Amino acid sequence: MHPDRQRKIRALFDEYIEMYAARDDRLTARFSQNFSGYPGSGTRLIHNRDEWIRITRQDFAQVPGRIRMEMLDLALQDLSTDVVVATAFFHIHLPSGGHQLSREVARLVLIFRCEGEVWMIVHCSYSIPYQSAQDGEVYPLKSLEEQNSALQALVAERTQALDESQALYRLLTEDTQDVLWRTDSQLIVTYISPADERLRGFRADEVVGHPVFEMFTEEGVELVKGMLRRRAIEDSAGSAGGFLRFQVEHRCKDGRLIWGEVQSKPDRNAQGEIIGYHGITREITERKRLEEQVRQLAFHDPLTRLANRRLMLEHLEQAMSASKRSHRHGALLFLDLDNFKPLNDLHGHGVGDLLLIEVAERLKACVREADTVARFGGDEFVVLLSELSTQPGEATEQAVAVADKIRLCLAELYVLKTAPSAPAIGHHCTASIGVAIFHGRDESQNAVIDRADTAMYQAKEEGRNRIRLAPGIGGTG
Secondary structure (H helix, E strand, C coil), X not given: CCHHHHHHHHHHHHHHHXXXXXXXXXXXXXXXXXXXXXXXXXXXXXXXXXXXXXXXXXHHHHCCCCCEEEEEEEEEEEEECCEEEEEEEEEEECCCCCCCCCCCCXXXXXXXXXXXXXXXXXXXXXXCCCCCCCCCCCCCCCCCHHHHHHHHHHHHHHXXXXXXXXXXXXXXXXXXXXXXXXXXXXXXXXXXXXXXXXXXXXXXXXXXXXXHHHHECHHHHHHHHHHHHHHHHHHHCCCCCCCEEEEEEEECCCCCEEEEEEEEEEEECCCCCEEEEEEEEEECHHHHHHHHHHHHHHHECCCCCCECHHHHHHHHHHHHHHHHHHCCEEEEEEEEECCCHHHHHHHCHHHHHHHHHHHHHHHHHHCCCCCEEEEEECCEEEEEECCCCCCHHHHHHHHHHHHHHHHHHHCCCEEECCCCCCCCEEECCCEEEEEEEEECCCCCHHHHHHHHHHHHHHHHHCCCCCEEECCECCECC
C-alpha cells in the first residue's frame, strides 16, 4: 500500500477513535445513509442508520466520561479506490476503573467509503468478548421489533394517504428513485412508476399488463410464490400481518441482474377481499455487495483470513451440540506465541504481520479440513478439534498428538521477506499450548475456553514451548 494512502486510512481511523473515546456526539454525523453494523458481541447485522445512532448515544449516555482504548494491533486495507478498512484489537479502559473489559481483547472493524468528497463510515463491527449484555450495561443489545412495528405502521399510514389522493400519488412517484407499483388480484401489473425504466430499462407499456413474475429470476419467482402461499394460509387463519418485505433479484432489459428490496401489501375492498397489491421496490445491489464483504470481515481476521472470535464461538457451539449427539469428544487448543514481541520491536509490525500469516498457514496444515483455526487477537490463536474418540483417554491422546504436531511445526525457522528484493529475516518463534477436552454440554463455552487459556498460561510459566492439558475431562492437567 502506498504510504500516503496508508496515512490517509490511519487518519480516518484515529479520528474515529478520538471522537468515540471522547464520547463526542459529532461522531454520529460520520455514519453513511447506507450504514450497517454489528453491535457488541451480537451476530445480527443492523442496517438502520438511526438505530445505530441510538445505540451510540445510549453508549455515550451510560459512560459519559472519556474512555481509553489501548491499541494492541491494527491492520489497514485498501479494498478499492473509494472503500478502505481498518481492523483493530485493543483493551477498553472505562473511567470507572472497572476491569471487566480491560482484561479482554476487543475487536473493531471500520469500513470507510468516499461519498462525493467526504469519507463516511458505512460499517462498524464491534466484537466485545463477554456474554449476556443486558439493559443498563455499556453495550446492550435490544430487539428491533418495536422499531420495525413503528416503521411498518408509518409506511402503512403514508400508503393510505397516497391512496386517498391519486393525483398526489402520481406527483410523488414521478421523480422518486424507488419504484412504486400496483397489481390486480391476479398479480398483473396495473401501474409502475418511471423509476423502473431508469432502473431496469423497461418502458411502462412493456410492463403494465404483464404478470409481476416476469420481473424476477426463476429463483426469485419461487421465493415470491412461497411467501404468497404462506401469507394466504395466515390470511385464512386471520393472522396475516401488514407489509411483506423481502429481497429478490430482478431482470433488466440488457440482461443484467440487480437486487431489489420489496415492500408489498394487499389492497382490500370493504368486505376484506384482496383486490390487488401495491408496494415499493428499492435497488440494493451495491448494498448486497458490501454486505457480503462485511460478512467476510465480521467473521474472519483480515490479516490471516482465519476465523475470528465470533465465528469460533459459533463453531464451538455447533461442536458441543454435535458432541452431545454423537458422544464423541472435542478439544480446544489455546496457543500463544512465545517469541513474537521481540520481532515486532526489532523489525516493525510489517514483519510481525508476515510471521502471523505464516503461523496461520502452518496451523491450517496441521489439522483436518473439518477443524477450525481462529485468531483471537494479537498473537493468540485457537484450534477447535471435533469428532474425537468416544473414550476420554483416547480423545486426550488424539488432541495432544495434534498439539505436539503444531508445537513442532511452529518451532521451525521462519524466513520472512518484506519484498522480493529485500533481505531475508530469520526468526525462531515457539508456542505455548493449552489443551481442554470437552464432551457434549457438560460445561459452558466460556468454561472450556477458560480451561484451555489457563493451561496455556501454565505452559508459559513452566518454560514455554510446551503443552499442558487442562484439568477436567480426559486428564488432570
